[in-house]
Amino acid sequence: MANHPPPVLSPAISVALLVFPFIAGLLILMLPSKFAKRAAFIATLIQAALTGYAIYAFNINMRNSPLMVNEQGIVNMPWITQFGARFFIGLDGISMLMVILTNFLLPLIVLSTWNREFQRSKLFYFLVLMMQGALVGVFVSLDAFLYYIFWELALIPIYFIILLWGGENRVRITFKFFIYTLSGSLLMLAGIIWLYLQTPGGSFGVDAFYALRIDPAAQRWVFWAFFLAFAIKIPLLPFHSWQPDTYFTAPNAGTMLLSGIMLKMGIYSMMRWMIPVVPNAVLAYRDMVIILCIAGIVYASWIAMTQKDLKRIFAWSSIAHVGLITAGLFTLSESRTGFQGALIQMIAHGTNVVGLFFVVEIIQSRMGTTELDKLGGIRQKAPVFASVFMVITFASIALPLTNSFIGEFLLLNTLYEYSYWFAAIAGLTIVAGAVYMLRAYKVSMLGESSQLSIIKDGVVGIPAESHSAAVPGQGRQGYFADLSTSEKLVFFPIVGLIVFFGIYPQFIFNLTDESVKYLLSEITKHLVPTS
Amino acid sequence: MSTLVLLSLLGFLVLFLGAYGMKKILLPVVITGLAAAFVLNAMDWNTTITWFNMMLYDNYAVSFTGLMIVVVLMIMLLATYHFRNEDSQIADIYALMIFVLTGALVMVSYSSLVMLFIGIEILSIALYILAGSRRMNLSSNEAALKYFLMGAFSSGFLLFGIALMFGVTNSFDLAVISDYVNDTDEIPVIFHTGVILIMIGLSFKIGVVPFHFWTPDVYQGSPVLITAFMATVVKTAGIAAFYRLYDTCFSAIAENSWYQILWVICAATILLGNISGVLQNETKRMLAWSSVAHAGYLLLPMLALNELSASAIFYYSAAYSFASVTSFAVVMSLCGVNNELPIDQFKGLSKNNPLLTFALVISMFSLAGIPPLAGFFAKYFIFVNAMRANLNIIVIIAIVGSLIGIYYYFRPVVYAFNNDVPPLEKIRTNLAFNIVVIAGIMITLILGVFPDLVSGLPGN
Numbered sequence: 008m009a010n011h012p013p014p015v016l017s018p019a020i021s022v023a024l025l026v027f028p029f030i031a032g033l034l035i036l037m038l039p040s041k042f043a044k045r046a047a048f049i050a051t052l053i054q055a056a057l058t059g060y061a062i063y064a065f066n067i068n069m070r071n072s073p074l075m076v077n078e079q080g081i082v083n084m085p086w087i088t089q090f091g092a093r094f095f096i097g098l099d100g101i102s103m104l105m106v107i108l109t110n111f112l113l114p115l116i117v118l119s120t121w122n123r124e125f126q127r128s129k130l131f132y133f134l135v136l137m138m139q140g141a142l143v144g145v146f147v148s149l150d151a152f153l154y155y156i157f158w159e160l161a162l163i164p165i166y167f168i169i170l171l172w173g174g175e176n177r178v179r180i181t182f183k184f185f186i187y188t189l190s191g192s193l194l195m196l197a198g199i200i201w202l203y204l205q206t207p208g209g210s211f212g213v214d215a216f217y218a219l220r221i222d223p224a225a226q227r228w229v230f231w232a233f234f235l236a237f238a239i240k241i242p243l244l245p246f247h248s249w250q251p252d253t254y255f256t257a258p259n260a261g262t263m264l265l266s267g268i269m270l271k272m273g274i275y276s277m278m279r280w281m282i283p284v285v286p287n288a289v290l291a292y293r294d295m296v297i298i299l300c301i302a303g304i305v306y307a308s309w310i311a312m313t314q315k316d317l318k319r320i321f322a323w324s325s326i327a328h329v330g331l332i333t334a335g336l337f338t339l340s341e342s343r344t345g346f347q348g349a350l351i352q353m354i355a356h357g358t359n360v361v362g363l364f365f366v367v368e369i370i371q372s373r374m375g376t377t378e379l380d381k382l383g384g385i386r387q388k389a390p391v392f393a394s395v396f397m398v399i400t401f402a403s404i405a406l407p408l409t410n411s412f413i414g415e416f417l418l419l420n421t422l423y424e425y426s427y428w429f430a431a432i433a434g435l436t437i438v439a440g441a442v443y444m445l446r447a448y449k450v451s452m453l454g455e456s457s458q459l460s461i462i463k464d465g466v467v468g469i470p471a472e473s474h475s476a477a478v479p480g481q482g483r484q485g486y487f488a489d490l491s492t493s494e495k496l497v498f499f500p501i502v503g504l505i506v507f508f509g510i511y512p513q514f515i516f517n518l519t520d521e522s523v524k525y526l527l528s529e530i531t532k533h534l535v536p537t538s
Numbered sequence: 539m540s541t542l543v544l545l546s547l548l549g550f551l552v553l554f555l556g557a558y559g560m561k562k563i564l565l566p567v568v569i570t571g572l573a574a575a576f577v578l579n580a581m582d583w584n585t586t587i588t589w590f591n592m593m594l595y596d597n598y599a600v601s602f603t604g605l606m607i608v609v610v611l612m613i614m615l616l617a618t619y620h621f622r623n624e625d626s627q628i629a630d631i632y633a634l635m636i637f638v639l640t641g642a643l644v645m646v647s648y649s650s651l652v653m654l655f656i657g658i659e660i661l662s663i664a665l666y667i668l669a670g671s672r673r674m675n676l677s678s679n680e681a682a683l684k685y686f687l688m689g690a691f692s693s694g695f696l697l698f699g700i701a702l703m704f705g706v707t708n709s710f711d712l713a714v715i716s717d718y719v720n721d722t723d724e725i726p727v728i729f730h731t732g733v734i735l736i737m738i739g740l741s742f743k744i745g746v747v748p749f750h751f752w753t754p755d756v757y758q759g760s761p762v763l764i765t766a767f768m769a770t771v772v773k774t775a776g777i778a779a780f781y782r783l784y785d786t787c788f789s790a791i792a793e794n795s796w797y798q799i800l801w802v803i804c805a806a807t808i809l810l811g812n813i814s815g816v817l818q819n820e821t822k823r824m825l826a827w828s829s830v831a832h833a834g835y836l837l838l839p840m841l842a843l844n845e846l847s848a849s850a851i852f853y854y855s856a857a858y859s860f861a862s863v864t865s866f867a868v869v870m871s872l873c874g875v876n877n878e879l880p881i882d883q884f885k886g887l888s889k890n891n892p893l894l895t896f897a898l899v900i901s902m903f904s905l906a907g908i909p910p911l912a913g914f915f916a917k918y919f920i921f922v923n924a925m926r927a928n929l930n931i932i933v934i935i936a937i938v939g940s941l942i943g944i945y946y947y948f949r950p951v952v953y954a955f956n957n958d959v960p961p962l963e964k965i966r967t968n969l970a971f972n973i974v975v976i977a978g979i980m981i982t983l984i985l986g987v988f989p990d991l992v993s994g995l996p997g998n
Contacts, residue, residue: 089989089990090922159909159914196921200918200925
């Protein structure tokens with residue numbers, strides 16, 4: 008056989024991945040409302056298939072990319088010539104991983120709304136798809152300006168999703184959320200403009216930013232501009248106050264988007280746009296960031312243990328988990344365990360948290376409440392549901408053979424190498440996580456049946472009216488049906504992913520290792536000697 | 539140049555058509571006339587015609603004229619909706635609007651201070667009448683009177699400044715004044731006084747702090763359509779005239795004469811405009827303060843004074859004008875007979891009329907500067923331009939101002955999606971109105987995604 012050049016992801020695919028959700032979203036707006044849900048599901052499936060093809064075409068071993076090691080599918084066109092912004096996209100291993108996370112979770116998120124009838128459903132699914140497009144855009148952009156546009160664009164659909172379909176106090180809460188994240192973003196914009204003005208010839212390209220050698224004192228300013236934006240989005244400890252309320256108020260599909268994918272934007276952006284660009288400042292503030300993260304872990308775990316509502320427990324647990332991811336990432340360990348652990352844990356957390364909030368959705372739609380006091384004994388009525396919930400619970404407390412185990416192990420390992428004490432305190436997250444997750448499971452699933460969950464004799468299947476009962480107090484009483492087919496179709500892939508990545512995390516290593524190596528080498532290469 | 543002649547004739551033609559009661563052909567004539575003016579104007583691109591040392595019709599003038607013609611056309615189409623119940627005076631209104639446009643055209647293409655003054659007067663006198671065009675309405679009369687008094691004041695300042703300038707340089711010609719500034723080492727104090735007085739006069743026109751006091755009352759009192767006119771065409775013309783004069787003539791003495799004053803004006807305008815916007819409960823008042831704040835942003839490129847300033851001002855004016863026309867269209871459709879619109883009256887809009895809701899969202903988001911809409915790029919353009927000139931502190935002030943602004947731009951949007959009100963009477967709009975609203979939305983989106991289309995326009 009002749010030597011075929013190994014396949015490389017073509018630019019057409021990367022453009023299609025970026026553009027398809029927007030087009031699909033606009034098409035849904037034109038369809039009659041009753042098809043919106045199905046059309047959205049089909050669109051996300053097509054997008055997932057496209058991603059599948061991209062994985063197949065993606066060449067991990069490509070070395071001759073003009074950009075970062077195996078950056079491919081590159082499109083680089085002038086866009087706004089006036090100030091050098093370009094339409095510049097491409098995927099390396101890390102981007103690919105994030106795109107996979109987004110596009111594989113989206114069908115599940117859409118499917119999780121299958122039994123729910125939204126008012127103005129066209130608009131809802133349009134916003135969800137717009138969100139998907141914006142998220143993919145964040146992950147594939149290689150031009151800082153383009154990246155910023157998508158970063159902001161992702162905020163608008165989720166704002167409206169919560170504002171229009173959220174729970175109590177949504178106006179006030181969404182507003183806080185919006186102002187909070189936007190103020191961070193505007194600071195980042197100022198940072199981006201400053202960097203742009205430093206580049207010779209004026210460029211927003213990631214390559215131009217990486218080539219900068221910035222004075223260490225100036226790096227600190229840029230660091231803060233970026234770090235605040237990311238710390239608010241993730242969120243890290245002193246900037247987290249928008250998060251619990253927003254997660255709680257958002258419709259569950261919105262919470263899944265927020266926690267499953269959107270917060271990963273912050274961590275991804277740290278890897279791509281902050282750490283290699285201002286390495287001196289990152290090293291200078293490394294201890295501070297890790298301490299913030301660890302304080303966040305302890306604090307959030309503590310609060311989670313005292314919460315009385317299932318959804319709030321999961322919201323706080325999310326803060327604890329991302330704190331650990333960021334802490335591990337910031338060790339910048341040369342053995343790559345920090346980066347790799349963060350990447351694996353991002354995927355694991357994304358999968359698990361979607362599962363957890365779907366558990367919330369199911370309990371909420373069946374019983375009209377997620378307050379722990381009112382739950383109990385569900386396992387007797389819905390054994391399949393209880394088993395699935397157990398698997399997800401185990402995954403989020405990082406039991407071996409689940410996806411989180413390997414991630415948390417690597418993260419704690421790298422923290423241990425960095426500092427014994429940090430690892431010891433951060434390790435509490437596993438213990439505390441076990442406490443609050445198992446408590447949540449025990450109180451809601453085991454024990455005496457609460458009044459709300461007593462099954463009525465002879466009632467099988469789920470009557471339609473019980474699904475729309477998202478309003479607390481209006482749930483249909485005395486009834487808890489086990490999983491329906493569409494619900495199983497959400498849960499089983501999640502369980503599959505939990506086990507698959509628990510046993511074979513090598514997939515993520517293989518995909519991202521070269522990119523991680525490259526980013527770490529950029530950091531050492533770019534350290535400006537302090538004068 | 540032919541554009542100016544055409545527009546003047548068009549104004550008289552419309553007056554005559556109105557006088558002879560030919561209302562049916564009024565609108566077609568106006569639209570054809572403006573379209574012809576737009577084409578004639580576009581044909582002047584890259585020709586740079588001078589006219590008796592009075593007018594200099596360069597690319598800067600062509601770009602701004604083109605923008606203003608499009609905006610006026612949109613407002614004219616809205617007029618068919620706005621005056622649907624009181625058609626008696628519509629010919630006069632059209633004619634006056636065309637005269638305002640003529641004045642605005644002179645304001646962006648003058649090369650002599652006399653022409654600047656004449657342009658401002660042509661524009662202002664027609665506007666005073668327009669502000670009072672609801673003759674039976676008390677607040678409309680009040681607005682007209684206030685606007686007239688303030689306008690007369692500002693003309694006085696301007697004229698005084700021009701006189702001082704003439705006294706020093708012995709010329710009204712911009713080129714001569716510019717040469718004088720560049721060649722003279724010791725510029726007399728009286729010249730600097732003239733610079734400041736002209737600045738005060740123009741500041742009144744574009745309504746920046748501390749010369750903004752008329753804005754909220756006049757915006758609120760005037761008919762919505764005229765308010766839209768003031769917020770867009772007048773502001774664009776004013777800032778274009780302002781920049782043209784200070785860039786051509788006074789850039790060399792910026793540092794030791796007017797720069798610090800303008801810096802303070804700019805910062806104060808951005809902050810006060812946005813903070814006061816937060817406190818408003820009436821939509822037109824809120825938009826008035828928003829227009830004050832936007833005037834502040836438009837001063838930033840004047841401070842930067844570099845080769846991209848003209849483009850930045852042009853792009854910002856365009857983004858701001860189209861978003862404003864769209865938002866005023868929405869306000870117009872909701873405004874009751876008493877010409878007032880408390881912000882909570884947006885409640886239930888999303889159920890009532892999706893097109894208007896979409897227009898509201900797009901225009902408010904664009905004014906707030908949220909990507910990927912035109913308003914965001916406009917702000918961005920201005921910030922980059924200012925940071926190039928090392929104006930970092932004022933950029934931070936402007937960013938804080940934008941953050942405050944988001945609060946009040948979001949309030950109508952949030953109310954619009956609040957549906958716990960009894961269903962209102964269906965809002966009826968006409969075809970011309972819908973065309974304008976859709977065009978406004980499309981332009982705001984397209985300018986946002988492809989800013990390159992116009993961002994380079996005024997050239998150098």
